[in-house]
Amino acid sequence: MNDVQKKIRDEIFRLERAANEHWQKGDLDFLDNEIIIPETVQLTPGMALMDGTGYSNWMREISAVEGLNFSFEPTNIEVSESGEMAYVIGETKLEQAGEHARIGKFVSIWRDIDGNGKWRCVVEANNFNDA
Structure with missing residues (x-):
């Protein structure tokens, strides 16, 4: 990995x-x-494909659920040799009062959307280990 890739x-x-x-x-x-x-683009099992607006609305619905706690942590990031794209692999945890915590994983694809280092997530997919 070169210095540019490390910075990204x-x-x-x-x-x-x-x-x-x-x-x-x-x-x-x-x-x-x-x-x-x-x-x-958001890909979640059992749900229709969502664009960024739908994803934003869905996140707001989830965050409003009383007693629900969701967290995520990136564990690995790989950057393309050209430095134009990258992908992230990580872990998720969903806890809800009275239920066992659900552990999962995600992958997200990132792109420099303006060619000047403005990195944004362009695709995200996730699932739970018990699914």
Whole structure:
């Protein structure tokens, strides 16, 4: 991995971790402004494909559920040799009062959308290990 790829990897790690921190605070505007774009594609088992707007609305519905806690953590990031795209693999955890925690995984694909280092998630897919 060259220095440019390392810089990109570090930036995407920062964005992924910041997204989780803002999610925990209920600051979903950060996700809309710094993570996803209207063209983002969200793939979740049992649900129709969502674009960025649908994904944003869905996140707001989930965050409003009383007693629900969702978190995610990136575990690996690979950056393309050209430095134009990257993918993230990570783990998720969903806890809801009175239920066992559900552990899962996700993959997200990131792209420099303006060619100047404005990295955004363009595809995200997830599932639970017990599904």
